[in-house]
Amino acid sequence: MSVSNQGDKLRIIYQLLFDLATGRRIIDLDLTTLDDDYDAILLTLLEQGERIRKLVLEQGMVPPYASFQHLNQFVFVLDNHYRIVDFNFTVVERLKYTSEAIQSLLFETLLDDSSKLVWNALLEQVNAETHFFVTTELLFLTSDGFKLPLFCTVSNSLVNQLVFVITVKVFLKDTPFLKSIPSAITEKVKAEVAVIENVHAYILEHLDAPLPSLKSLALLFGSEEHKIRNGFREHYHTSVYQFYQDERLKKAYLLIMQTDLPLKEIAYQCGFGMYLNFYKAFRKKYGFSPSVLSRK
Template sequence: MSASTDLEKINVIYQRLFEIAVGQPTDFTPETNPNDDYDVLLNTIHGLAHQLQHLTLSLGIVPPYYPYQNCTQLVFVLDGHYRIQDYNLEVVRLLHYNPEDLIGVAFDGIINERSIDVWKTLLADEVATNSICSRIELFFITKDRCLFPAYCNVSRLNQGTALLITSLITTLNKVAATVSISTEPTTGFEGELEKLQNLHRYILEHLDEPLPTLRELAKLFGSEEYKLKVGFREHYHTSVYHFYHEERLKKAHSLIMDSSITLKEIAFMCGFTTYLNFYKAFKKQYGYAPSNLSRSSSKRG
């Protein structure tokens, strides 16, 4: 078995553990090779996730899911020779380097060999096209020689020759988790709770989009409009649309405090079509403007 295949299976294991940790295990069909240690472990995790979800739903509990609360951002600024010129404090915290370990160091000195090939290809494309704006997966090498995977946006700053490398990541498991909605039909009390759980998850994962009508949501989750409306209020103590509105603003608040993303970008990331609408909603919710939040210098763009 190749190293890349092993890495893919390890990533899947981390993803399943992450889903269990946030109360949202997804349905999947594990492999059944009894001679493969990865498959055996995946089967065990699958069984635990199924038992935990069944127990939770049988107790009438719909677990919450707040993925953006575990997000942070890595930021590197490279000079014209692709050496690290500056970085934010999350780089030190997550990769465990001391400040003196990074300044002036070639960027390809902190990524693994596989990533170096990807990095060189990116730079070669820049020479050919005279522009750079791309999203690539890199594996950083931490101070203690561990691998830290991250999807990075690479772009050249408007003035000068500096490159900006940023990555918005989930810190709970350091591997991006993809959560999908189950399409299997469910019935009875537990079935309705599962539909509410899926609706709750759907809202949190689509905060950057307009929320469909209750009728459309009921059709999407195989339920009835009235059941979704009443059941959601009963279990989450708020209406579907009020929850959607509040969670968009919570996500915006979290991103303002924990990232260097501009306020206008955050507004669009949270589903607001204009910054003015976002400004008014944010101020009404919190009593102060988004720009009044204190952002440390390390988090400013």
């Protein structure tokens, strides 16, 4: 395998596990030679992913696709003693504390013991700096005892002594198999669902480009417009265009949160020729403008 760094291989392994869990098309990797245990795991995942895909298609169903249900932004505002002075609704909803219980708590009270050590080490670092912006993973404890790992960005205000802790958690919506098994699985049925899966994969791989017309997609995949239109809605409960629009806006959301690319460049990478069109679509979907999100 061409990837030599074991850390990179681990990231690919986790990506493959995510792809398997959410029904995405498994990426192709060159595994003609196995160099170590990491490669062996990768090969197993690839083989099992293809096996699952074939079994599903043989049942006349498109593999289920688990999309993002929402991206929750956790926001804590701390005073100079690191007590919580403000927070948003997501904090209450996800950590399952009442507002009264959280108000004025020391921030570390919400953390697992291991993360308290991480938090205190981080404070030693930031206390020595006038301005700071650091990212670390912290393990939060919900009121009913569950542990919630979150990557947090910690920064201070430029005009007062407040400290901000902000993070985003991606939640997947449960996606059942959307099509019941027909009484007689024919080669025609298998071919039709394979086309729908291929159209789905094509859209995800080309979010940076304009969406082809249904006529063009039909020509590309050797099908008919009405079969793609009706099949996509039957299997994914949305239209081809709406799926494309939702996925590229979610891609834009993640690029904003995880990179320092200019917003206009992000709009371009997500298939928007004009920033104004991106701005309007983003605001319509999420209820706020792209510039509101905290950057990396």
